[in-house]
């Protein structure tokens with residue numbers, strides 16, 4: 001196995017679009033999906049004489065991201081021109097940061113080592129830059145179209161140390177990083193919309209060797225699992241090449257998802273001579289130390305800390321907390337329900353049960369969901385104090401989803417409050433027994449397992465309002 005004779009060494013470069021309403025250096029909208037070339041102006045079209053002005057919000061979000069990843073913020077950073085020619089880059093250069101980036105250092109914990117220590121992936125640097133436009137090759141036969149809506153959209157690039165040793169490790173790093181950025185609320189982190197993109201640097205070496213092998217760069221992966229598969233394919237290619245006496249050449253490769261293979265990029269990017277120099281149209285970015293301290297103080301609770309707190313505060317198992325943490329909105333919703341109802345376990349069951357099922361079925365968004373946390377908490381309380389049975393609660397919830405009305409009102413309006421009154425339950429039991437004479441006879445004759453079936457009939461007849469405990473008791477007395 002090549003896996004025993006070679007070690008995989010991976011570093012990742014992650015481009016993340018910052019959640020701003022306007023672009024990095026002009027006032028154009030960053031809306032995704034606008035008609036081509038409509039979100040443009042002289043600055044992002046690179047018309048002569050147009051001058052960039054830094055978007056303050058972009059700098060703020062980039063700083064927050066860097067702080068959340070434990071980076072050291074450099075009080076002075078410098079924008080630089082990264083020169084290259086590409087049809088969707090009308091300026092002929094990209095504004096980026098080079099030798100004086102916004103932030104350096106930092107780390108992401110992706111799990112535990114065999115001896116129980118934190119498994120950390122180092123972050124080399126985090127810098128700000130702008131996005132290029134988009135070339136569209138498949139829309140018009142024989143022609144390439146250019147859409148400059150993305151041109152000038154603010155990005156951060158997060159460069160990891162070559163600390164990753166497996167494709168699974170790369171996947172874990174990306175998933176953890178994505179969740180941190182999500183909880184920091186700095187980006188949509190949507191790979192589908194291109195607001196999170198990954199380039200992977202990979203080399204191989206015999207285990208124990210400290211010197212790094214020659215690396216290749218793999219691009220064009222559109223999901224985290226594609227990154228993992230691309231790394232496996234490139235690892236195999238490099239080890240086979242070395243085993244057969246060849247040498248790995250430094251080059252850029254594109255992942256081909258349909259062929260499950262990598263192929264050399266057609267564009268010549270080998271030399272990487274970007275002739276960086278400081279951007280003369282922008283002054284160095286000087287951050288106010290007080291504002292950076294303020295940002296550090298106001299940093300949102302990070303996923304690891306929140307996971308531990310939720311588990312403790314609401315007495316929920318780790319796997320369940322992970323489900324609730326899927327998005328910050330879901331975690332917020334759960335916590336609001338759990339706090340208002342004082343019952344973490346019930347809140348978990350409802351949020352991961354009815355709430356997510358309803359959202360999935362309707363393709364709905366939690367932020368627009370009609371049942372607000374306080375209303376769901378009220379429903380939980382009605383169930384706990386016995387006013388509404390568990391079965392009826394599901395019907396109450398369905399009506400709440402439709403109408404947005406409070407639980408108590410729905411229960412009253414729909415006549416779904418639980419009936420513990422023996423007279424009503426007894427008559428439902430009688431009706432069921434006479435409507436199902438065969439089952440009734442067998443049950444009376446001692447076939448106890450039919451009790452569940454009969455209880456089900458009674459519950460159905462009562463539209464979920466009968467107290468199942470009383471129904472069971474009454475049936476038992478009938479069986480004598």
Ligand SMILES: [Zn+2]
Pocket residue numbers: 023026027028039040041042043044045152
């Ligand atoms: Zn513009």
